[in-house]
Amino acid sequence: MAELMRRPRLIGKLQDEVRSIEPQGQEIVNEADISSMTYLRAVLKESFRFHPVAPLLAPHLAMADCSIDGYMIPAGTHVFVNVWAIGRDSSSWEESEEFIPERFTEEGRDVHVNFVGSNFKLLPFGAGRRICPGINLGIMTVELMLANLMYHFNWELPIGVERKDIDMTEVFGLTVRLKEKLLLVPKSCM
Numbered sequence: 725m726a727e728l729m730r731r732p733r734l735i736g737k738l739q740d741e742v743r744s745i746e747p748q749g750q751e752i753v754n755e756a757d758i759s760s761m762t763y764l765r766a767v768l769k770e771s772f773r774f775h776p777v778a779p780l781l782a783p784h785l786a787m788a789d790c791s792i793d794g795y796m797i798p799a800g801t802h803v804f805v806n807v808w809a810i811g812r813d814s815s816s817w818e819e820s821e822e823f824i825p826e827r828f829t830e831e832g833r834d835v836h837v838n839f840v841g842s843n844f845k846l847l848p849f850g851a852g853r854r855i856c857p858g859i860n861l862g863i864m865t866v867e868l869m870l871a872n873l874m875y876h877f878n879w880e881l882p883i884g885v886e887r888k889d890i891d892m893t894e895v896f897g898l899t900v901r902l903k904e905k906l907l908l909v910p911k912s913c914m
């Protein structure tokens with residue numbers, strides 16, 4: 725929401741998509757309609773790239789000696805995968821410090837960079853045997869929440885606050901979050 729509020733064009737585009745696919749007057753956005761919302765999926769992917777929920781995934785332990793790119797990892801080593809840094813790596817992502825959902829769409833279609841553990845430059849849920857088992861519930865929950873926020877409300881900043889004032893400073897721990905809470909004013913558009 726913070727990234728979207730800083731960019732009126734993006735939030736407008738997302739609202740247009742959700743409101744054009746979901747018929748008017750629904751109580752909530754229908755789960756079945758979510759699958760046609762290409763831009764919603766792109767916004768979610770871009771959020772996971774730029775602001776992964778778990779910046780270092782969960783701690784892992786090498787069970788056997790292994791070598792990766794010439795680096796020897798002895799058995800018993802604690803391994804942290806810095807997906808926060810991978811998401812901002814300019815050799816993997818063009819304009820890596822910019823929030824651009826369009827990088828995941830092409831002529832209105834989904835560009836198939838998936839985030840379910842098989843594309844190592846986008847790993848918000850980890851990969852392999854210890855991948856997040858709640859991945860489908862997690863994705864659907866976030867998509868439904870965002871789609872409903874876009875469908876039911878227009879969003880404004882509190883009086884006296886400007887877009888440039890939104891503080892994007894992050895606080896790191898097991899999860900990463902905004903240092904300052906994002907305060908917004910919902911305006912019903914029904």
Ligand code: HEM
Pocket residue numbers: 777778781782783848849850851853854855856857858859861862863866
């Ligand atoms: C957007 C929502 C979610 C995100 C971004 C997320 C992300 C993650 C990440 C990054 C890991 C560590 C994976 C690794 O180290 O390789 C993880 C592990 C885990 N997640 Fe999630 N998760 C989400 C939702 C959920 C939900 C809804 C559940 C349960 C209903 C869940 C249950 C778990 C469990 C049990 C583990 C530990 C798996 C293991 O160590 O074997 N997560 N999650």
